[in-house]
Amino acid sequence: MPTIDFNGLPTLVGQEVGVSDWVQITQERVNQFAEATGDFQWIHVDVERATREMGGPIAHGYLTLSLIPFLSKGLLNITGVARGINYGSDKVRFTNMVRVGKRVRVRQKLLAVEPRAGGLQLRNEFTVEIEGEDKPACVAETLTIFFAG
Template identity: 85%
Template sequence: MNPVEFKDLPGLVGQEVGVSDWVEITQERVNQFAEATGDHQWIHVDVERATKEMGGPIAHGYLTLSLIPFLGAGMLPIKGVARGINYGSDKVRFINMVRVGKRVR
């Protein structure tokens, strides 16, 4: 998609603006996220136990959420912005798990 001017974003409300590339959720990515956040819960990092008890490890919910800036930049490049600041999230819910080895976009 062609870059969009920041000033033109309000005109895109309600429109589909694009689709990002796929990103594979690898065990390495999950392990790195666990190291960065200190969240080493077995459902994420203990491959053997997670496979035995629940069919395989799953990604942290916040790992999938943290991909939004990366995926968004590939989906809708924006011109005229010097920096971006996270304002927050409202009513975020993780309604399904993302298994290691799957792709998201």
């Protein structure tokens, strides 16, 4: 995992920060997400019907999005940081279904670093890739503010 100091973050703008390991999307994970969110749409949790009508169940789009922090946690070590906060997303697109049993990973590119609220706001593009498929599952631009410490 590459390491960079807080003040050096602007030097990474425009660069790919890293690519995560693959993580398998299991039916158990999909069911747990359904429990946590109350989204029990049959395409996600009714394995028999989804298999019969669609070739198998698919993960929730928001499950895919919610995996970004987990998948990206080991891509870049930033030293000199007291804390970081999630500031939101500017753009999220779900461009492909993730079928249960597939593996996904994230590719991170740093798009911008700007001063904000006494810290640095990072705009990252995260592309959630599906193993063996050309079209990604999700492309999201996220905002994070880091504060020096």
